[in-house]
Amino acid sequence: MSDSPDLSALLAAPVQEVAARLLGAVLSHGDVAVRITEVEAYGGADDPASHAARGRTTRNASMFGAPGSLYCYRIYGMHTCANVVTGALGDPAAVLVRAGEVVAGRSRARERRAGVSDHELARGPGNLCRALGIGLELDGTSLLDGPCHLEAASRGLVHATSARVGVRLAPTLTWRFFLPGEPSVSRYRAAATPRVDGRPGDT
DNA sequence: TATGAGATCCGCT
DNA sequence: GCGGATCTCATAA
Numbered sequence: 001m002s003d004s005p006d007l008s009a010l011l012a013a014p015v016q017e018v019a020a021r022l023l024g025a026v027l028s029h030g031d032v033a034v035r036i037t038e039v040e041a042y043g044g045a046d047d048p049a050s051h052a053a054r055g056r057t058t059r060n061a062s063m064f065g066a067p068g069s070l071y072c073y074r075i076y077g078m079h080t081c082a083n084v085v086t087g088a089l090g091d092p093a094a095v096l097v098r099a100g101e102v103v104a105g106r107s108r109a110r111e112r113r114a115g116v117s118d119h120e121l122a123r124g125p126g127n128l129c130r131a132l133g134i135g136l137e138l139d140g141t142s143l144l145d146g147p148c149h150l151e152a153a154s155r156g157l158v159h160a161t162s163a164r165v166g167v168r169l170a171p172t173l174t175w176r177f178f179l180p181g182e183p184s185v186s187r188y189r190a191a192a193t194p195r196v197d198g199r200p201g202d203t
Numbered sequence: 204t205a206t207g208a209g210a211t212c213c214g215c216t
Numbered sequence: 217g218c219g220g221a222t223c224t225c226a227t228a229a
Contacts, residue, residue, distance in 0.1 A: 040221070049221070059214055077212030079222050096221060126222050167221060189222095206228080216218090 007152040011067035015041045015093035018086045024153035029132045034100030034122045038178040038185045040164045044092040049169040052092035062140040063092045072139040079126030101184045119183035
């Protein structure tokens with residue numbers, strides 16, 4: 001079902017533009033759908049923080065796939081992150097979906113995320129995947145015609161940018177895009193273990 | 204409210 | 217063997 005031709009055209013744009021345009025888009029899986037409020041752009045070889053910077057590996061193979069694919073990976077052993085693959089073949093890029101507002105299947109999302117308020121159901125990459133029920137088994141599937149569906153926003157929304165969260169490499173790139181004022185947007189946190197000086201451990 | 208550290212698995216070197 | 221695009225709880229101010 002290609003009822004969103006705009007999405008295919010959009011995914012061919014530079015990854016930063018794709019990231020900005022994905023704000024307000026609706027990502028759905030099963031009964032649950034979220035309106036994306038926060039994303040981060042990751043490029044290819046020119047972006048040292050990208051998983052694709054070191055070339056194709058087993059884990060990031062989906063990032064080299066067709067635009068519109070889903071790239072899922074496990075982080076810190078327990079959380080799953082979902083990315084929208086963009087860029088042409090051979091030019092790997094992806095947009096990390098960091099947060100969203102649950103707009104459908106809220107009761108189902110609450111079951112998966114017991115004890116949190118509505119705007120926290122999909123706040124943060126790991127939580128968003130949990131609320132949507134996205135797992136590694138969806139890695140590489142199509143967002144155009146697959147278990148997960150992405151519907152582009154009708155128009156661009158006013159957004160703000162900042163450095164990416166938790167990324168140590170390339171801290172000057174302001175490739176995080178979010179909708180100001182949205183309660184579901186995660187609060188910015190700098191990368192851990194800054195290693196400000198050259199001193200070894202002083203425990 | 205802000206900061207620090209632990210939990211826990213897979214892929215990469 | 218080590219680090220990571222995180223989340224949550226606990227403690228300090």
